[in-house]
Amino acid sequence: MFINGQWREAASNKQFTSSNPATGEVIDQIPAGGAEDAVAAIDAAHAAFPAWSGRSAYERSAILYKAYTLMVERKDELAKLMTTEQGKPLRAAANETQYAADFLLWYAEEAKRVYGETIPSARGDQRFIIFKAPVGVVAAVTPWNYPISMLTRKLAPALAAGCTVVLKPAEATPLCAIAVFKILQEAGVPDGVINLVTAEDPKPIGEVFTTDERVRKITFTGSTAVGKMLAGKAGENMKRISLELGGHAPFIVYDDADPTHAAKGASLVKFLNTGQACISPNRMFVHESGVDAFIGELTSRVERLRAGNGLEQGVGIGPLVNEAAVAKVERQVEDAKAKGARVMCGGHRLMDNGLDKGNFYAATVLADVTPDMLIYREETFGPVAAVVPFKDGDDVLAMANDTTYGLAAYVYTNNMAKAMRTVEGLDFAIIGVNDINPTSAAAPFGGMKSSGLGREGGHEGIEEYLESKTAGFSI
Numbered sequence: 001m002f003i004n005g006q007w008r009e010a011a012s013n014k015q016f017t018s019s020n021p022a023t024g025e026v027i028d029q030i031p032a033g034g035a036e037d038a039v040a041a042i043d044a045a046h047a048a049f050p051a052w053s054g055r056s057a058y059e060r061s062a063i064l065y066k067a068y069t070l071m072v073e074r075k076d077e078l079a080k081l082m083t084t085e086q087g088k089p090l091r092a093a094a095n096e097t098q099y100a101a102d103f104l105l106w107y108a109e110e111a112k113r114v115y116g117e118t119i120p121s122a123r124g125d126q127r128f129i130i131f132k133a134p135v136g137v138v139a140a141v142t143p144w145n146y147p148i149s150m151l152t153r154k155l156a157p158a159l160a161a162g163c164t165v166v167l168k169p170a171e172a173t174p175l176c177a178i179a180v181f182k183i184l185q186e187a188g189v190p191d192g193v194i195n196l197v198t199a200e201d202p203k204p205i206g207e208v209f210t211t212d213e214r215v216r217k218i219t220f221t222g223s224t225a226v227g228k229m230l231a232g233k234a235g236e237n238m239k240r241i242s243l244e245l246g247g248h249a250p251f252i253v254y255d256d257a258d259p260t261h262a263a264k265g266a267s268l269v270k271f272l273n274t275g276q277a278c279i280s281p282n283r284m285f286v287h288e289s290g291v292d293a294f295i296g297e298l299t300s301r302v303e304r305l306r307a308g309n310g311l312e313q314g315v316g317i318g319p320l321v322n323e324a325a326v327a328k329v330e331r332q333v334e335d336a337k338a339k340g341a342r343v344m345c346g347g348h349r350l351m352d353n354g355l356d357k358g359n360f361y362a363a364t365v366l367a368d369v370t371p372d373m374l375i376y377r378e379e380t381f382g383p384v385a386a387v388v389p390f391k392d393g394d395d396v397l398a399m400a401n402d403t404t405y406g407l408a409a410y411v412y413t414n415n416m417a418k419a420m421r422t423v424e425g426l427d428f429a430i431i432g433v434n435d436i437n438p439t440s441a442a443a444p445f446g447g448m449k450s451s452g453l454g455r456e457g458g459h460e461g462i463e464e465y466l467e468s469k470t471a472g473f474s475i
């Protein structure tokens with residue numbers, strides 16, 4: 001753990017293991033932090049806040065810029081670590097590391113653009129000035145699926161704004177978090193400004209984060225259930241909160257779109273990170289005129305995806321995070337089969353060629369998915385493409401919006417007016433139009449409905465870490 005500029009064990013001296021999801025091998029022992037460690041980390045962050053927030057934005061920017069440079073220099077090394085600990089193929093891990101570095105660069109730049117405002121007063125002898133101030137100590141909780149970029153997406157804007165941070169990474173990926181903190185330390189982040197509390201059991205840490213009055217803001221990325229619980233407790237104690245939670249993305253292919261082109265996009269985006277992404281398409285609504293071509297192209301591409309250890313050349317799809325994740329996918333696929341879905345490829349665990357040692361499920365395409373199936377409602381977080389045909393007269397926007405989630409959506413059409421109407425009609429906050437990657441450090445990311453609160457990235461991302469102070473001057 002990293003507290004007040006020192007690398008140390010947990011106060012209890014307990015440890016837990018980080019292991020490779022492709023092989024089951026133990027990689028390292030990690031300090032199993034508890035409430036006492038979380039309090040020590042908040043002590044450090046609280047003590048460091050006045051000096052850090054008192055530095056000029058230019059000084060904070062220079063440190064973030066240095067961290068960006070270091071992360072890009074170490075991209076290959078970080079990617080290898082990520083593949084070993086999280087499982088995604090090496091190229092995807094390198095792409096994620098670049099995306100993570102992009103947040104450091106973007107907020108190195110945004111740090112210098114935290115503008116206030118002057119507002120005319122109705123009184124001739126009064127002036128209003130709106131100042132922006134950092135919120136204070138931030139507690140961050142991050143997930144395992146993007147174990148480096150989800151840290152910089154929170155740390156970079158918080159540091160740019162002048163906040164200090166205590167971060168608890170996911171129990172499955174603590175080594176990636178340690179690597180990020182080493183880079184920030186080397187870049188010159190002062191002692192106490194960032195603190196890392198690793199833990200096997202997140203509950204006592206979450207309890208401290210939501211109740212310690214020195215924590216002014218909680219930022220969380222993870223499941224909707226945990227996010228709602230943390231938001232409830234944060235609300236009781238009047239802490240600001242940002243939540244980036246689950247999704248159930250629709251992927252709409254209209255009749256005027258090229259179904260083969262759309263299927264190519266679907267095969268790329270659905271199986272990224274083995275489907276373990278909150279923006280992963282969960283329901284592919286394809287007009288009946290193109291559905292056979294779509295399924296044919298998708299299936300032929302998916303059949304060619306080679307599953308295995310992401311460090312090996314040619315592996316296109318890695319393991320799932322753990323056995324529970326495999327069991328969830330299996331349950332959804334079995335349920336869909338029992339209710340009439342057709343399995344075009346995959347549809348089972350992978351056990352041969354040593355894959356039984358990891359958490360592997362075959363990349364799967366399901367045709368004829370219907371609203372009564374679990375997969376139509378529940379987030380899958382696994383390598384299953386569920387295709388739902390629709391016909392003329394069906395209200396596909398209503399079908400797409402028929403979910404409690406509202407994170408990402410995708411639409412394929414060559415009709416400009418239809419694209420615009422679809423974007424306006426979808427209750428989702430990130431929409432790809434003939435585009436499978438509508439994300440960037442420069443653009444806001446976040447969800448509507450049960451997908452969360454607040455935005456990360458872009459110029460909006462830094463606002464989450466700032467208070468507005470209104471000063472009225474009588475002159």
Ligand code: ADP
Pocket residue numbers: 141142143144168169170171202203204205206207221222223224226227
């Ligand atoms: P997933 O099901 O994808 O693992 P979680 O929401 O359980 O999603 O995990 C996301 C992050 O939330 C992880 O860092 C995890 O340790 C943390 N977490 C889970 N439960 C709690 C809790 N009760 N308090 C604080 N953090 C928690």
